[in-house]
Amino acid sequence: MCLKPGNTAIAERQHTRRWPINILLFIALLLCMVWSMCVGKYPISPKESLLIIFNQVLGLSGSYEPLTVSVVMGLRLPRILAAVIIGAALSISGATYQGIFKNPLVSPDFLGVSAGACIGAAIAILLALSSVYIQLFAFLGGLLAVGITVTIPRLIRSDSNIILVLSGIIVGGFMASIFGFIKYIADPETQLASIVYWQMGSLSYVKLSSILGVLAPIIVSALVLLAMSWWIDIISLGEKEAQTLGANVRRIMYIAILCSTLLTASSVCLAGTIGWIGLVIPHFARMMVGTENTKLLPAAALVGAIFLLMVDTFGRTIGTAELPLSILTGIIGAPFYAWLLYKQRMKLQ
Amino acid sequence: MIYDLKNLRFAYSNVKRNILDNVSLTLDEGEILCILGPNGAGKTTLLNCMAGLLKPNEGEIFLCGKKMSSMTFREIAQKISYVQQSHNPVFSYPVLHYVTMGRAPQIGLFRKPSAKDKQAAWDALAILGITHLAYKPYTEISGGERQQATIARAIVLEPKAILFDEPTAHLDYGNQLRVLKVIKDMANRGFSVVMTTHNPDHALLLGGTVAILNREGHLEIGNYKEIITEERLQGLYNTKIRLLTVPESTRLTCVPPDL
Numbered sequence: 001m002c003l004k005p006g007n008t009a010i011a012e013r014q015h016t017r018r019w020p021i022n023i024l025l026f027i028a029l030l031l032c033m034v035w036s037m038c039v040g041k042y043p044i045s046p047k048e049s050l051l052i053i054f055n056q057v058l059g060l061s062g063s064y065e066p067l068t069v070s071v072v073m074g075l076r077l078p079r080i081l082a083a084v085i086i087g088a089a090l091s092i093s094g095a096t097y098q099g100i101f102k103n104p105l106v107s108p109d110f111l112g113v114s115a116g117a118c119i120g121a122a123i124a125i126l127l128a129l130s131s132v133y134i135q136l137f138a139f140l141g142g143l144l145a146v147g148i149t150v151t152i153p154r155l156i157r158s159d160s161n162i163i164l165v166l167s168g169i170i171v172g173g174f175m176a177s178i179f180g181f182i183k184y185i186a187d188p189e190t191q192l193a194s195i196v197y198w199q200m201g202s203l204s205y206v207k208l209s210s211i212l213g214v215l216a217p218i219i220v221s222a223l224v225l226l227a228m229s230w231w232i233d234i235i236s237l238g239e240k241e242a243q244t245l246g247a248n249v250r251r252i253m254y255i256a257i258l259c260s261t262l263l264t265a266s267s268v269c270l271a272g273t274i275g276w277i278g279l280v281i282p283h284f285a286r287m288m289v290g291t292e293n294t295k296l297l298p299a300a301a302l303v304g305a306i307f308l309l310m311v312d313t314f315g316r317t318i319g320t321a322e323l324p325l326s327i328l329t330g331i332i333g334a335p336f337y338a339w340l341l342y343k344q345r346m347k348l349q
Numbered sequence: 350m351i352y353d354l355k356n357l358r359f360a361y362s363n364v365k366r367n368i369l370d371n372v373s374l375t376l377d378e379g380e381i382l383c384i385l386g387p388n389g390a391g392k393t394t395l396l397n398c399m400a401g402l403l404k405p406n407e408g409e410i411f412l413c414g415k416k417m418s419s420m421t422f423r424e425i426a427q428k429i430s431y432v433q434q435s436h437n438p439v440f441s442y443p444v445l446h447y448v449t450m451g452r453a454p455q456i457g458l459f460r461k462p463s464a465k466d467k468q469a470a471w472d473a474l475a476i477l478g479i480t481h482l483a484y485k486p487y488t489e490i491s492g493g494e495r496q497q498a499t500i501a502r503a504i505v506l507e508p509k510a511i512l513f514d515e516p517t518a519h520l521d522y523g524n525q526l527r528v529l530k531v532i533k534d535m536a537n538r539g540f541s542v543v544m545t546t547h548n549p550d551h552a553l554l555l556g557g558t559v560a561i562l563n564r565e566g567h568l569e570i571g572n573y574k575e576i577i578t579e580e581r582l583q584g585l586y587n588t589k590i591r592l593l594t595v596p597e598s599t600r601l602t603c604v605p606p607d608l
Contacts, residue, residue, distance in 0.1 A: 102439045161439075227459040234453055236440055241433060244400055246426030246454035291440040291486075294461055 021289055025302035029084065032306050036080050036313040042071050053077065073208075082206040083309040086267040087277060089218050091285070091304025092297055093260040093267075094278025096225050099232040099293050100256045101150070103161045107279030108142075108264040112171035114275070116145025117261075117268040119175055122182045122195045131213060131269075139265040145171055146261055201272035201326045203312050214266040221259035221266075222301070229293040232256060236293075274325055276333025277304055283340045350414070351428075351510045351541045352376035352399065357408035359391075359398060359566075368394045369405065370566035376510065376543060381536045381557030383573070384545045387585060390562045392545035393434075396512050399543065400431040413509060426454035430503035431512045441486035444498045448473055451505035473501040477531065493524030500531055504540065511535060513544035517551065529554055549582055549590075550603050561585060577601070 037049045048064070052072045055062040094107045108114050120141020124134040152167035153159070179199065186192045197205070225232075231252050234242050242249050267274065285300035311332060315323040352375060359369040368391035376382055386392045397403040399410065401417055410417040412428055430451065438447075449462050449470040456462060462470075474480045477497045482490055487498060496516060503511045516532065517525040525548075533555055536542045546552065552559045552573055559577055560570040563585065569576060582590045582603065589606040 099440075104439060224459075230456070230461045231453075231458060233440075233442065233446070234450055237438055237450070238436070240402055241436075243402060243422045244426060244431040244433070245450060246421075246423035248422065248458075252458070291442055292446050 084305040087304035087308030088301035089263040090277040091281040091300040093263040095282035096260040110168040112145035113142040114273040115175035117142035117265040142265040198272040201274040232293040353411040357405040367566045372568040383552035386562035401425040441488040445483040451502035473505040510541035
């Protein structure tokens with residue numbers, strides 16, 4: 001057997017080199033972080049904030065006002081880091097779900113993962129467990145929810161995109177009721193406030209220590225998904241076709257679902273449920289870099305980080321009182337998604 | 350010998366009748382095998398068994414001398430390519446990316462295609478003469494072009510055999526003939542080819558071996574000259590089909606009766 005073509009394609013092989021869009025996005029993200037560090041009710045100059053961070057990281061004692069130091073290190077830095085990490089995690093998670101379920105309509109919210117993780121966290125709070133258990137319960141809750149969501153279409157032997165979305169709505173609705181029940185039985189003096197906090201989604205109370213707690217699972221899951229991103233493309237062709245390409249479909253699906261659920265659950269642990277990002281950002285990133293997950297996942301992570309950071313920064317600077325995050329992501333995300341649907345003329349089957 | 354199927358029986362769990370009943374066939378290197386049969390006879394089922402997607406209830410398939418039941422999808426995929434009936438992928442991957450996916454059986458789970466894999470994809474595109482489609486989205490090219498891209502993906506790993514499930518379905522007459530020509534080219538390059546078709550003329554055009562699968566799941570196989578007879582075609586399609594030689598051509602042609 002010989003595959004010896006003529007060199008007809010040499011010219012075309014020099015594919016027009018794309019401007020390295022990920023590098024641009026990364027620079028934009030850094031600029032956003034500096035901007036977010038400076039603005040607020042207590043404005044700080046970029047130079048001063050960066051110097052404070054350097055001094056603190058290196059353990060030097062600079063001559064700065066204690067108030068400035070505590071705003072930078074205690075309030076803004078954790079908040080900025082959390083926005084970047086959660087924005088990236090939810091976007092990678094959403095893009096992965098869309099790829100492996102070959103369905104551009106799903107997201108951590110629509111599959112019920114966020115709601116399930118939220119319930120897991122709430123149960124751990126009800127039982128007065130420590131933060132490690134809250135994280136574990138959130139993960140198990142998210143996994144259980146996505147498990148039920150993908151089982152329903154299998155039970156009725158349907159491969160349709162719409163059925164999977166409906167199944168997510170069923171699970172989401174069910175989870176909402178359970179969550180209502182948990183709120184109903186929670187102790188209003190001690191537990192209710194922190195349970196509602198999970199549900200609302202907010203970056204106001206994020207501490208550096210809680211970021212460190214979820215950093216490892218987020219980084220490991222994200223790296224695993226980035227490493228297998230090419231295979232997500234193959235899974236997105238459908239089970240039979242992936243098998244004829246030699247893919248161990250079940251193993252890849254399990255790894256991908258575990259990792260993206262871990263990403264979502266870790267985000268929920270840090271700041272509660274934040275909607276729309278996992279759905280909208282992958283679509284937006286696809287318009288920028290194309291459909292291939294090898295390019296899409298890193299771009300979606302950067303775009304998601306920039307988006308959440310900007311939304312959160314607007315939320316805390318725009319008015320006298322802080323606007324809750326979920327309100328802003330919805331107000332921006334929903335019309336934006338409608339525009340994307342129009343733009344892509346998405347065909348639904 | 351590439352394929353050796355021994356006494357296959359296959360039935361779906363929810364249907365009583367046997368789709369395949371005591372089916373045996375062999376396929377040599379560079380051989381073309383056309384499978385004819387009426388709608389619902391089980392042609393696709395037979396291909397799915399040969400691709401390892403379905404397990405026969407009885408009998409054994411040997412692929413390059415190895416028992417298929419003991420092989421993984423990955424091992425099977427390294428030896429054969431399966432072109433399933435055309436479908437619409439959800440995401441519009443560029444054609445080059447789609448063709449590169451054919452290298453998957455040689456790429457590890459946490460790896461991406463190498464420069465060598467990409468080069469192989471370009472070579473496959475060049476063989477099919479569709480390098481100009483490389484960066485077009487797979488979902489936005491015509492049906493004929495899509496079938497060519499799928500064939501490019503099938504040869505990118507240089508398999509022993511390529512299985513085609515109705516490669517001419519949904520194509521216009523010109524594209525059907527072009528795809529058949531490509532399939533014949535592939536056989537001349539040394540790939541063994543198995544294809545199903547609804548059109549006995551396609552089997553006559555390709556020559557080679559022909560198998561007829563009837564509704565009872567029995568398979569008759571032999572050289573196309575022996576197998577394709579008026580009697581068999583009339584029984585198979587329940588229509589008075591004639592086999593005639595057109596004066597201007599030397600080969601037999603199916604002529605349907607007046608309506």
